Amino acid sequence: MPEELEAVIGLEIHVQLSTRTKMFCGCELSFGDEPNVHTCPICLAHPGVLPVPNEEAIRYALKIGMALGCEIAPRSIFHRKNYFYPDSPKAYQISQYDIPICGEGKLGDIRITRAHLEEDAAKTIHVGESGRIHGSAASLVDFNRGGTPLVEIVTEPDLRDAAEAAEWARLLRETVRQLGVSDVNMEEGSLRVDANVSVRPAGSTELGVKTELKNMNSFRFLQRGIEAELERQRELIGAGGTVEQETLHFDPASGDLTSLRSKEEAHDYRYFPEPDLVAIAPTEAMLQEARESLPELPAARTARYEAELGLDEAQARLLAGDPDQATYFEAVVAAVGKGAEPRVVANWVTGDLTAALRASDDAERPAVKPLADLIAAVASKQVSHAGGKQVLAILVADGDADVAEVIEREGLAQMGGDDGELAGIVAAAIDADPAAAEQIRSGNGKAIGAIVGAVMRETKGRADGGEVNRLIREQLGL
Amino acid sequence: MADLLDLTVAEAAAKIAAGEISADEYGSAWRAAAAADELNAYLWTAEHVDALEPDWNGAGESAPAGEGEATPYGSNTPAPADSGPLAGVPIAIKDIFTTQGIPTTAGSRILEGYRPPYTATAVRKLTAAGAHVLGKTNMDEFAMGSSNENSGYGPVLNPWDRGRVPGGSSGGSAAAVAGGLAPAALGTDTGGSIRQPASLCGIVGLKPTYGAISRFGMIAFASSLDQCGPFTRDVTDAALLLSVMQGVDPLDSTSVGIEGGIELPSREDLAGLRFGVPRELGEATLDAGVRAVFEATVSRIEELGGQIVEITLPHAEHGISAYYVLAPAEASSNLARFDGVRYGLREGGDEDLIEMYERTRSEGFGPEVKRRIMLGTYALSSGYYDAYYGQAQKVRTRIAQDFDTAFADVDFVITPTSPSVAFELGAKTDDPLAMYMNDFFTVPMSLAGIPAIALPAGLAAPEDGGDGAPRLPVGFQIAAPAFAEQKLLEAAHALEGALGFEAAASDAIPWKGGAHA
Numbered sequence: 001m002p003e004e005l006e007a008v009i010g011l012e013i014h015v016q017l018s019t020r021t022k023m024f025c026g027c028e029l030s031f032g033d034e035p036n037v038h039t040c041p042i043c044l045a046h047p048g049v050l051p052v053p054n055e056e057a058i059r060y061a062l063k064i065g066m067a068l069g070c071e072i073a074p075r076s077i078f079h080r081k082n083y084f085y086p087d088s089p090k091a092y093q094i095s096q097y098d099i100p101i102c103g104e105g106k107l108g109d110i111r112i113t114r115a116h117l118e119e120d121a122a123k124t125i126h127v128g129e130s131g132r133i134h135g136s137a138a139s140l141v142d143f144n145r146g147g148t149p150l151v152e153i154v155t156e157p158d159l160r161d162a163a164e165a166a167e168w169a170r171l172l173r174e175t176v177r178q179l180g181v182s183d184v185n186m187e188e189g190s191l192r193v194d195a196n197v198s199v200r201p202a203g204s205t206e207l208g209v210k211t212e213l214k215n216m217n218s219f220r221f222l223q224r225g226i227e228a229e230l231e232r233q234r235e236l237i238g239a240g241g242t243v244e245q246e247t248l249h250f251d252p253a254s255g256d257l258t259s260l261r262s263k264e265e266a267h268d269y270r271y272f273p274e275p276d277l278v279a280i281a282p283t284e285a286m287l288q289e290a291r292e293s294l295p296e297l298p299a300a301r302t303a304r305y306e307a308e309l310g311l312d313e314a315q316a317r318l319l320a321g322d323p324d325q326a327t328y329f330e331a332v333v334a335a336v337g338k339g340a341e342p343r344v345v346a347n348w349v350t351g352d353l354t355a356a357l358r359a360s361d362d363a364e365r366p367a368v369k370p371l372a373d374l375i376a377a378v379a380s381k382q383v384s385h386a387g388g389k390q391v392l393a394i395l396v397a398d399g400d401a402d403v404a405e406v407i408e409r410e411g412l413a414q415m416g417g418d419d420g421e422l423a424g425i426v427a428a429a430i431d432a433d434p435a436a437a438e439q440i441r442s443g444n445g446k447a448i449g450a451i452v453g454a455v456m457r458e459t460k461g462r463a464d465g466g467e468v469n470r471l472i473r474e475q476l477g478l
Numbered sequence: 479m480a481d482l483l484d485l486t487v488a489e490a491a492a493k494i495a496a497g498e499i500s501a502d503e504y505g506s507a508w509r510a511a512a513a514a515d516e517l518n519a520y521l522w523t524a525e526h527v528d529a530l531e532p533d534w535n536g537a538g539e540s541a542p543a544g545e546g547e548a549t550p551y552g553s554n555t556p557a558p559a560d561s562g563p564l565a566g567v568p569i570a571i572k573d574i575f576t577t578q579g580i581p582t583t584a585g586s587r588i589l590e591g592y593r594p595p596y597t598a599t600a601v602r603k604l605t606a607a608g609a610h611v612l613g614k615t616n617m618d619e620f621a622m623g624s625s626n627e628n629s630g631y632g633p634v635l636n637p638w639d640r641g642r643v644p645g646g647s648s649g650g651s652a653a654a655v656a657g658g659l660a661p662a663a664l665g666t667d668t669g670g671s672i673r674q675p676a677s678l679c680g681i682v683g684l685k686p687t688y689g690a691i692s693r694f695g696m697i698a699f700a701s702s703l704d705q706c707g708p709f710t711r712d713v714t715d716a717a718l719l720l721s722v723m724q725g726v727d728p729l730d731s732t733s734v735g736i737e738g739g740i741e742l743p744s745r746e747d748l749a750g751l752r753f754g755v756p757r758e759l760g761e762a763t764l765d766a767g768v769r770a771v772f773e774a775t776v777s778r779i780e781e782l783g784g785q786i787v788e789i790t791l792p793h794a795e796h797g798i799s800a801y802y803v804l805a806p807a808e809a810s811s812n813l814a815r816f817d818g819v820r821y822g823l824r825e826g827g828d829e830d831l832i833e834m835y836e837r838t839r840s841e842g843f844g845p846e847v848k849r850r851i852m853l854g855t856y857a858l859s860s861g862y863y864d865a866y867y868g869q870a871q872k873v874r875t876r877i878a879q880d881f882d883t884a885f886a887d888v889d890f891v892i893t894p895t896s897p898s899v900a901f902e903l904g905a906k907t908d909d910p911l912a913m914y915m916n917d918f919f920t921v922p923m924s925l926a927g928i929p930a931i932a933l934p935a936g937l938a939a940p941e942d943g944g945d946g947a948p949r950l951p952v953g954f955q956i957a958a959p960a961f962a963e964q965k966l967l968e969a970a971h972a973l974e975g976a977l978g979f980e981a982a983a984s985d986a987i988p989w990k991g992g993a994h995a
Contacts, residue, residue: 041596045815047589047697048576048598050730082811082858084835091814139831141819270858272867275702275808277731 005199005234008207009165009226010157013172014150015182016120016190017060022147023119024051024094031188035142043147045089050276053078057149058101058280060181061117062290064151065102067175067297068112075281076101078117078274083267086141087121094119095152097271101280107175108299110168111156117280122146157196157207162226166219169193174298174321186217193222197229199237208233209243213257215250225250229257301326309333309342318350325349331368332375339376348375352389356396366392366399373403386461387412415463422455422463426471429454441476448472482507484990487567487662487715488742491608494566501566505610508568512613512659517635517644519653521573522581523613558605563722565608570660572651573614574621575601575706576695584697585617585647587630588842589822598695599727600664600706607722612660615650619844620813621671621699623647624916627907628846635903636679637988638950642900642940645675645916648709652679655709658989662719663709668700669801670896670920672707673932677895677953680934680979680987682970683709684716685920687960688927689734691720692727698812700805703924711980711989713971716931717742720963736961743964743971749783751969753956754888756791762918764897767938771952772894775935778976779892784969789884789891793876797921798914800877803857803870804925809847810854816842849910878926885959890969893919895932895953899940923957930957931970934979937986948986951979 021028025042042049065072079097100116123145128137153172159165173184173191184191193216198208213229216222233243248257282290296304298320305316319326329349333342348371357363365371374395378388391406407413415422429451430437439447448469455468482504485493493499513525559565571577574584576594583589601611618628626634626649634649636642637657644653648665652675655663665672667685676683684707691706698704708719721740727733755776776786818824818838826837843851857866884891896916906913923930935954940947956973958966986992 041594044820046576046594046596046821047582047584047592047815048574048594048695049596050694050732052729052731080811082814084814084817086817086819086831089815089820091817092811136830268860270811270855270860270863272807272811272858272863275700275732276698 004202005237006202006204007159007161007226007230008157008198008200008210009159009162010196010210011153011155011159011165011169012194012196012212013153013155013169014120014192014194015064015153015176015184017057017149017151018180018182018190019054019056019060019149021054021056023054023057023117023149024147027147029148030144031190033144035140035144038144039146043089044143045091051094051274053277053280054149057117058282059286059290060149060179061101061115061151062282062286063179063181063293064153064176065105065115066290066294067179068102068105068107068115068153070102070105070112070115072282072287073099073101073103073280075099075279076116077279078277079271080274082270085121085124086139087124087146089122089143089146093121094274094277108168108171110158113154113156115151115153118150118152120145120148120150157198157210162223162230165195165226166223169222170219170321171298178295178297178323186219189217192217195222195226195229197226197233198243199230199233209245211243211245212247213250214247214260215252217252221250221252224255225257228255232257295323305342305346309346311343311346315343315346315350319346328365328368332372335368335372336375339372340379344379345375348392352392353396356389356392360393360396363396364399366395366401370395370399370401370403377403377407381414381464383407383412384414384461384464386456387414390461411460412462415459415467422459422467423471423475425455425458425463426451426468427475429458430472430475437476440472441478483511483658483661485661486711487564487569488718490661491564491567491718495561504566505568508612508661512568512570512654515654515657515659517637517640517653517657517659518632519615519634519644519650519657519659520570520613521583521585521616521631521650524568524611558610559608562606562608563718564604566610567608567661568610568612569604569719570612570615570651570654570663571601572617572648572663572665574617574666574697574699575614575664576697577601577611577614580611580614582614582697583630584621585619585629585631586816586842586844586847587823588816588838590630592822594695596695599692599729600723601695603692603723603725604664604719609722613654615648615654615660615663617650618647618671619847620697620809621647621666621668621704622809622846622850624670624674624913625901625903625906626650626653626675627903628844630844633903636900638680638986638992639900639948642902642950643678643905645678645896645900647671647675648683649675651709652676652681652683655679655711656681656988658991661711662715664706664719665709666696666699666704666706667920667924668703668705668805669924670917672709673920673930673953673955674896674916676709676932677934677951677955678900680951680953680983681709681711682713682716682934682974683707683932683953684720684963684967685923685930686720686724686963687736687929689732690736690929690961690963691723692725692730692733694727694729694733698808700808701812702808703801703805705924713931713933713967713974714742717967717971720967724963734961736963738964740964740967743967745968745972746975747783748779748969748972750785751783751890752785752787752888753779754787754789754884754891756794756891756893757788758791758795759893762897763915764894765899765938765941767941767949768894768896768898768952771936771938772954775954775973775977776892779973782972782976787888789888791877791880791884791891791922793873793880794922796873797877797925798918800870800873801917801921801925802853802914803866804874806850806854807857807867807870808854810851810858813843813847813851818842846910874925877922881922881926881928881957881959889958889965891957893955893957895919895955899938899950899952901940902942905942919955923955928957928960929963929966930955931966933970933974933977934983935977936979937983951983 095118096116102115105112126136198210301320575598625643651663654660656679827834937949
């Protein structure tokens, strides 16, 4: 019986910042434009040019750092990372090394090691069968992307399975998206998530040999890639083998992982402090501005909904992941007041309302007051839940409709027990289905459904299900 | 004609502004002088402008708007302003500065044919002040050298003795000014590349504080050390050019400029000023003739009321060692961009990209550049970084602290500029270490980032010359605290007047019709 192998996963995330211009020159950022139109002597690394840091990118990095609870370095510096490749016209990338702008932090339960500023590489395409630099017929370079500001976020190896990794990556994406500093689009590459994956005997505190997974351009592929690699490592070790440290490329079409190891990947980056730039020392005003601009982020909002509004975690996270919906939800909660529990409001907003909006093309959410009125009306049994859904459909079409008027006009007011109308309908339904009545009497509780269904059809949903049940049982003498 | 060429830049600019001489006549006289270059001082002069293709980038596009419209030098060269403190003055530019549309090679074959799409800030500031680009001067390849023999385009000859080197790396600029081929020139100084050739050619060379003048458009050798500065016949012209070029540049994050700017110096005495002579100078290896000129100059300082004080720079002797780790380390990174992909020389490429990289760099770079790229790559390598680069940075910090300590007690530190006068062509080409020792007195100031000026102080017979060999110029170096350029120029101006080098050496000075005639 082989020992159980625990997964150990850390992520390295590259976030392309949505500044107007590149990290070290004035060229505009772009996506999908004709090649090599967003270039200048600086980002083409002509002789004699110098980099000048993009202040907006520094502000964005501060926001990301604060959102991730990172310690902000009072004085961080840039380094040169030297390597020869046509995607790097200077033959070095300006990055940060031993003193990043953002130090240790935490998002959810996952510790952040660091987050640093750097510049993106250009895009290279090797034409020919090999697809690699060696043996290619030609290598083409598009410098439009070269120099785009990036924040690289590195986590501690705190994730324990592929699904958790994908879930946490979604939380990170949502967090960064709400800061308004990036498009965080995985398909377009403005969010790129690489995974460091290893396994170790369960309970061990030592780390196994890791592999680095690249090119997983969706959360689904991230999860599948990690799952495939964990399975490979477990099989390998189970068969008595050992994992080799290497970089693996995920192929979305086949789901296969292929090794990128080759001579050209064996790097000594010869890092040294970038002499063309001075240290980044954010002023107190810059820090304050970044701090004050932070919205309430998904993790904090989830915790607040659980603690203060009594939502369960899944519902809280669902709402917190969509700031527009969360804001709307909170307004409805406030308008409903004591009329209904926040949990009930959450069910309406994430359930019935979402379904109603989806069913109706380009519909918008109704105004806060009508929805609050509707929820209160259902909660106080003025209208049944089924009737409430009919009102909701009308509200989605006309967001400012008056709920009381709609209930009245559509005849949806819930039938109470006082006037005897509902009791009469129940009696008629029992008479119409004596077989079911007999089964109920003899203890088959499920048979009550047939009679309830008949009553509901007759009342067009205006009756309260609980009340109908009560009346049936009363009339059958149970 | 000769009268026009005898004027200093400040004199000529004043006469042009006053309408006493014609800017066209003055400019033509200098263009003719530059075109008659026999020293290999120029790689390109304004006379060659007609030979340039107007659509220089080969893609059928002309130069970007705002640059180079209708100038006397053709449509692609930076246009001078009509007025300004340098209106009508032509200036020779070291070929390390980018000049839009004008070939710029940094003395390297790897940039043969390269015509930059933009102009360096220092050059733009000169042209904005009314100056013209007279030509691009020869230099040691990527500013690596002390004799100009490392140029990819042949050595420059010293106008005092054409069998000797002009010094380097800004040898072409120094020879052009000393040889009467330019009224003033721009150079760059990384470890002495302005001061040493100024000394060997008998002119004034100023290395300002690191950050005083923008480095944008200066092709980088060692980014933390490189600084632009002027070659001139006198201290006043050096101040004039510095006043125009200094300042913060939004395109250079390390530029700070000089607070309060620079005015033309007027001081005639040195009363109350303290000059520190490093105690270590006594042990230093230098020619007897150079030592004699240094001591005579010290006496002049005292005659002018200056006080001579012994100081100590205990770590300066390690300057060369630290410099030859730091500068090559930065160079190995700075020169990695010359790969044949985007501009300049491209060799090979039939096989694949790697083969093109290897052939382009093998054939494009000269031996000294290759040596320094290898030294620097090694010094930055994993496992060696702390022992070399890290250690060298510590030495650099110590040297800067030595100067700080000295300047707490004195206003200036004085030394010879170079241990010898100009040496013969080929004398040190086989011995890189002997060549590196040329920078012994200039490197410490570069490492500390402080300003220093080289003044011609006298003549001495070369130790490698035979009996009756003509005497050659000896330089005197004055260093000051960071951004104390005004004070430095005032002191240099006073000393220059007392030394009277121009009058004393008049018969021998090439631009006066001495050796050059």
